[in-house]
Amino acid sequence: MSAVHPIAEQFETREQQREADSLGTWVFLATEIMFFGPLLLAYLYGRTHYGEGFAIASGHTHVGLGTLNTALLLTSSLTMALAVRSSWIGGRRAVTLLLAATAALGIAFLVVKGIEYRKEWEEALVPPFRFVFSGEHARAVEVFYWLYFLTTGLHALHLTIGVALVAWLALRARRGEFGPHYHAPVEMTGLYWHFVDIVWIFLYPLIYLLERWR
């Protein structure tokens, strides 16, 4: 498999092919932004109209676990970016290890997220299945947790897909499929991985950090 990878017949050069790969992936990511965008707009609406309830709700999230998860995901972006870099210059062992580390960090994130979900279930903060909250702002708190589960759930689904892709790439990298002649799958999956990281970068303060000083 380490033979020189041919370029597709519609392209003149390898650079042109990479350009088309990148452009297509960015168009896909643009549609993904519109996938998450309306949820963020709903959040903005709730935060501006029911600010007090959202602040109370945010106070019930687990900020320590959320911060740990942010650090895990930022680190996974480093290992992913280094995997792409290694695939450019042809470090077969480095690409394999870095991709495996990326997938492992993604799995660690999902485990922590699962622990959080379990705590929220025990605290009865899971609309509509198990939600008990009293007080003036109970309905706004419920809206916040609806958005919490929709956004983090959609994010976790994306990350699960990312972990599966990266793990598959790690197996292919071990067989020596990637190198200076052929690295588009690593590079394009990397763009997707970083996008999922960026979504979390915005979710983190919106979910965990509202009026923490109280």
Next chain:
Amino acid sequence: MNPAPVRAYVGVWIALLALLALTAGSAFVNLGAWNSVANLVIAAAKALLVAAFFMHLRRHASALVRVFAAAALFTLALLFALSGADYATRHIAPVPWSEPASATQSSSR
């Protein structure tokens, strides 16, 4: 490809973790409305670092790819601006939070 040295990537990662510490730390200090501003500005800075260096928009992307990335953000801004203008200028009556009319009332219509 002529990639940046590994230490450049590690430097970006350290900057990202420092920004994470800054946003988490500042959230525990009462800055009023500036808490939200700090959180969002720091999130935007982190996203920019990831896009520019880890997604290679800065050194290994053509102008066309950058324009496509910017167009995605522009479309999101359109969504927020147009929908936001609607919500911001509309009066909200407190009805949605109230209980529905009882069965006896609906039967006596």
